[in-house]
Amino acid sequence: MRYDVILAGVGGQGVLSVAAIIARGAMTDGLLVRQSEVHGMAQRGGAVQAHLRLSEQRIVSDLIGKASADMILSMEPIESLRYLEYLKPEGILVASADPVKNIPDYPQPEEIYERIRSLPRARLIGSAELAQAAGSPRATNMVMVGAASPYLPVEEGSLLAAIEALFSRKGEKVVRINRKAFRMGREAVASAS
Amino acid sequence: MPEMVLLGDEALAMGAIDAGISAAYAYPGTPSSEIMEYLQAVRPKYGDYVAEWCSNEKTAYEEAVGVSLVGRRALVSMKHVGLNVAADPFINSALLAIHGGLVLAVADDPGMHSSQNEQDSRFYADFARIICLEPRSQAEAYTMTREAFDLSEAFHIPVMIRLTTRIAHSRAVVGTGQRRAQNPVNKSAEKAGWMLLPATARKLWAELLSAQGRFLEYAEDSPYNTLELNRDFRDFGVITAGLGWNYYMENIDELPVKPSHLHISVYPIPVGKVRRLAEAVERIVVIEEGFSFVERALRGILPTGVGISGKEDGALPRTGELTPDNVRGILGLEPKRGIELAPVQPPARPPQLCAGCPHRDSYDALNQALAGFEPRLVTSDIGCYTLGYLPPHQAIETCLCMGASVGMAKGAAQAGFHPVVAVIGDSTFLHSGITGLVDAVASGANMTLLILDNSTTAMTGGQPTILTSSRLEQLVRGLGVEPDHIKLIVPLRKATEENARIIRREIEYDGVSVVIALRDCIQTLKQRKKKEAGE
Numbered sequence: 001m002r003y004d005v006i007l008a009g010v011g012g013q014g015v016l017s018v019a020a021i022i023a024r025g026a027m028t029d030g031l032l033v034r035q036s037e038v039h040g041m042a043q044r045g046g047a048v049q050a051h052l053r054l055s056e057q058r059i060v061s062d063l064i065g066k067a068s069a070d071m072i073l074s075m076e077p078i079e080s081l082r083y084l085e086y087l088k089p090e091g092i093l094v095a096s097a098d099p100v101k102n103i104p105d106y107p108q109p110e111e112i113y114e115r116i117r118s119l120p121r122a123r124l125i126g127s128a129e130l131a132q133a134a135g136s137p138r139a140t141n142m143v144m145v146g147a148a149s150p151y152l153p154v155e156e157g158s159l160l161a162a163i164e165a166l167f168s169r170k171g172e173k174v175v176r177i178n179r180k181a182f183r184m185g186r187e188a189v190a191s192a193s
Numbered sequence: 194m195p196e197m198v199l200l201g202d203e204a205l206a207m208g209a210i211d212a213g214i215s216a217a218y219a220y221p222g223t224p225s226s227e228i229m230e231y232l233q234a235v236r237p238k239y240g241d242y243v244a245e246w247c248s249n250e251k252t253a254y255e256e257a258v259g260v261s262l263v264g265r266r267a268l269v270s271m272k273h274v275g276l277n278v279a280a281d282p283f284i285n286s287a288l289l290a291i292h293g294g295l296v297l298a299v300a301d302d303p304g305m306h307s308s309q310n311e312q313d314s315r316f317y318a319d320f321a322r323i324i325c326l327e328p329r330s331q332a333e334a335y336t337m338t339r340e341a342f343d344l345s346e347a348f349h350i351p352v353m354i355r356l357t358t359r360i361a362h363s364r365a366v367v368g369t370g371q372r373r374a375q376n377p378v379n380k381s382a383e384k385a386g387w388m389l390l391p392a393t394a395r396k397l398w399a400e401l402l403s404a405q406g407r408f409l410e411y412a413e414d415s416p417y418n419t420l421e422l423n424r425d426f427r428d429f430g431v432i433t434a435g436l437g438w439n440y441y442m443e444n445i446d447e448l449p450v451k452p453s454h455l456h457i458s459v460y461p462i463p464v465g466k467v468r469r470l471a472e473a474v475e476r477i478v479v480i481e482e483g484f485s486f487v488e489r490a491l492r493g494i495l496p497t498g499v500g501i502s503g504k505e506d507g508a509l510p511r512t513g514e515l516t517p518d519n520v521r522g523i524l525g526l527e528p529k530r531g532i533e534l535a536p537v538q539p540p541a542r543p544p545q546l547c548a549g550c551p552h553r554d555s556y557d558a559l560n561q562a563l564a565g566f567e568p569r570l571v572t573s574d575i576g577c578y579t580l581g582y583l584p585p586h587q588a589i590e591t592c593l594c595m596g597a598s599v600g601m602a603k604g605a606a607q608a609g610f611h612p613v614v615a616v617i618g619d620s621t622f623l624h625s626g627i628t629g630l631v632d633a634v635a636s637g638a639n640m641t642l643l644i645l646d647n648s649t650t651a652m653t654g655g656q657p658t659i660l661t662s663s664r665l666e667q668l669v670r671g672l673g674v675e676p677d678h679i680k681l682i683v684p685l686r687k688a689t690e691e692n693a694r695i696i697r698r699e700i701e702y703d704g705v706s707v708v709i710a711l712r713d714c715i716q717t718l719k720q721r722k723k724k725e726a727g728e
Contacts, residue, residue: 010542011544012547023198023364027198027366032365032366033198033364033365033366034363034364034365035363035364035365036359036362036363036364037200037362037363037364038306038362044544044545044546044547044577044580044652045542045544045545045546045547046542046543046544046545047541047542051363059365060330060438060439060442060443061439061440061442061443061517062359062360062363062365062436062439063359063440063516063517064517065443065444065516065517065518065529066517066518066528066529066530066531067529067530067531067532068517068529068531078539078540078542079539079542081539082539084531084532085530085531085532086531087531087532088531089531089532091532102542102545103540103541103542105540106540107539107540119532120532
C-alpha cells in the first residue's frame with residue numbers, strides 16, 4: 001500500500017503542522033513516511049507545498065510524480081488547483097473554501113469553487129468558520145486534517161493522538177480546541193460536496 | 194538501532210554528534226540552517242559540544258580548522274554560496290595536516306528555492322582535491338557523516354558532505370548508532386603541516402596529489418558506489434548520482450528490462466567502475482542532481498566509444514531540480530498525465546514581506562526620500578528585504594551576493610553617480626558589509642548606507658545575529674563614519690514622513706552617511722512573546 005498526499009497552502013497557514021500530524025499518525029499505524037518541506041524565502045506569504053508519502057514498502061523518492069498523488073489537501077482554494085497535474089484521475093481533492101487574498105489579481109471565489117466541483121472527487125470545506133466554532137481561528141489547519149482523515153490510510157485515533165502530542169506543550173486548552181477542530185472537519189466532509 | 198524521524202539536515206547533525214564532535218560552526222543559509230538549529234536544540238540532551246553561529250562562513254570554517262589543529266572533531270555547515278565566502282580557507286585547508294576530523298557540510302539549492310544561483314559543490318570538492326560524500330536519503334546523511342569524520346582523520350583532509358534541498362528538507366526515519374567519545378585535546382605534532390609558506394605549501398601540495406590514488410581506491414571500493422551489470426541488455430546503462438538514484442528507482446518498475454546501473458555517492462568519481470559499465474553498454478545515461486559534473490568528466494573533449502546522454506545534450510533539463518517526472522524521457526518512458534485543468538491557471542503567489550514588517554515602513558520612507566531624484570541608484574543585498582524589489586515597494590535594484598550592496602554603491606558613487614543608497618540587513622552587514630563600509634569611509638565616497646536592523650537573521654528562520662543591535666551604532670562609529678551622519682530611525686508607519694526627511698538629508702550630505710532603521714522582525718517578536726507567555 002502506498003498513499004501520496006500533496007499539501008498546499010500559503011506561507012503561514014500551518015501546512016507543515018498538517019504534514020507533521022498526518023506523518024506522526026501514520027507512523028503510529030506502522031507506515032513508513034517521507035515528508036518533504038519548503039523552507040526559506042517561499043515561506044513569506046507565498047505559495048507553499050509539501051509532499052507527504054505514506055507507504056508499507058520502502059519509499060525512495062522525496063517527491064511525488066505527476067498523476068500519482070492520491071490526495072491534494074489544500075488550506076486555500078486556488079492553491080488546491082496549482083498542483084492538479086499531480087493528482088491521479090481517481091484521486092481526491094480536499095480544500096478549504098476560504099481564500100487568502102494577498103495578491104492583487106485574485107479571481108472570483110465562485111469561479112474557483114466551480115472549477116473544484118467539476119473534478120471527479122472534490123470536497124470544499126468552510127474551515128475558518130468551523131475553526132472559529134471550535135475555539136480558535138488558528139485551528140483552521142486541524143479542521144482540514146479532520147476533513148482529510150476519512151480518506152487517509154491512518155486511524156482516526158492515531159491522528160487525534162498525534163494532535164495531542166504535537167500541541168501538548170502549548171497546554172490543555174490548545175489541545176482541546178485542535179481536537180475539536182479535527183472532529184468538526186471530519187463531520188463536515190461527510191456532508192460536503 | 195534506535196530510530197528517529199529527522200530532516201536530512203538533522204540526520205547529518207545527529208551523525209556529527211555520534212561521531213564525537215567537540216565543536217560545530219555555521220552561518221545561516223537555506224537549505225543548511227537546520228543543521229546548526231538541531232545541534233543547538235539537542236545539545237542539552239546529547240552532549241557537551243560547542244554549537245555556534247558565526248559572523249560568516251569564512252570565520253566559521255577557520256574556527257573549525259582551529260578545532261582540528263588541537264586534535265578535536267569539528268563540523269562546519271553552510272549553504273552552497275556560503276562556500277564561496279569560505280572558499281579561501283576551504284581550498285587551502287586541503288593542504289593542511291588535518292588532525293581532528295574536519296567535515297564540511299554544504300547544502301546546494303538546485304531550483305533556487307531560496308538562493309541566488311544553483312552552483313554544484315562537487316566542483317569545489319574536486320577543485321580542492323578532497324573526498325566528497327553525497328547521501329541520497331536521510332539515513333545515509335547520518336551514516337555518511339560518521340564515515341566522513343573517519344575519512345578525515347585517516348587521510349588528514351577535510352571531507353565534504355554534499356546535501357541538496359530535497360534531502361536537507363525532507364523527513365524520514367533514521368537509524369542511529371552508538372555515540373563515540375570526543376577526542377582529547379591533543380595538538381598536532383606536524384610542524385610544517387599547518388604553515389602555507391611557499392616552501393612548505395609546495396611540499397604539502399605534492400603530498401595531497403600523491404594521496405589522490407588512495408582517495409580513488411577508497412571511492413572504487415566504497416559500498417555506496419554500487420555497480421550492477423546486466424550482460425543481456427547492451428542498449429544503454431545508467432549512472433545515477435545523489436538524488437538521481439531516487440527518481441530513477443521511482444520509475445524503474447516501468448522499464449521493460451533493468452539496465453546496467455552504477456550509482457555514485459562517493460567522489461572522486463570511481464573511474465574503474467565507470468569503465469566496467471562502459472564496456473557493458475553502448476550508451477550511458479547520466480542522471481545527477483545539480484550540474485553535469487559526472488557527465489562532463491565522462492565526455493571529456495575527444496570522442497569516446499560509448500554514447501553519453503544527460504544534461505549536456507539536453508536529454509535532461511540543464512537547470513532546476515530533478516524530479517520523478519523529468520527523468521522519464523531519458524529512460525524512454527512516456528510522461529505521466531494527470532487531470533487536465535480547464536484553461537485558467539491559478540495566479541502566481543510570490544512570497545512577500547509580512548504584514549507589520551518593519552522593512553515595509555523603511556521602504557516607504559526610502560521611496561519618499563528619493564522622490565524627485567531621477568535617475569537614482571539603490572543597491573541592495575540578501576535577506577527578506579530583497580523582496581523590496583517586487584511590488585508594491587519596488588524600492589531596490591540590485592542583489593548580487595552577501596555584502597555587495599555596500600561595495601557596489603561605493604563603486605557607483607566613485608564613478609560619479611548620485612544619489613546612491615545601499616540597503617542591507619543587520620545580519621548581512623555583519624557578515625560582509627563591514628569591510629565594504631571601511632572602503633567607503635577610506636575614500637569618502639558620496640553614498641548613504643541604510644541598515645535595516647530587525648535584530649535577527651529573519652529570512653532563514655530568525656537566528657540571532659552575531660552582535661546585539663545596540664552595538665551596531667558603535668561599530669559603525671568605530672569604522673570612522675562621521676558621528677553627525679549616523680542616524681537612528683524607528684521604521685513605523687506614523688514616522689514615515691519624518692524618517693523620509695532624515696534619509697533625504699543624509700542623501701544630500703556629500704560623504705558617507707549611515708541610517709540605521711531599528712525595529713524588531715515581526716516574526717521574531719511573535720516567537721519571543723509566545724515564549725514569554727510560556728506557550
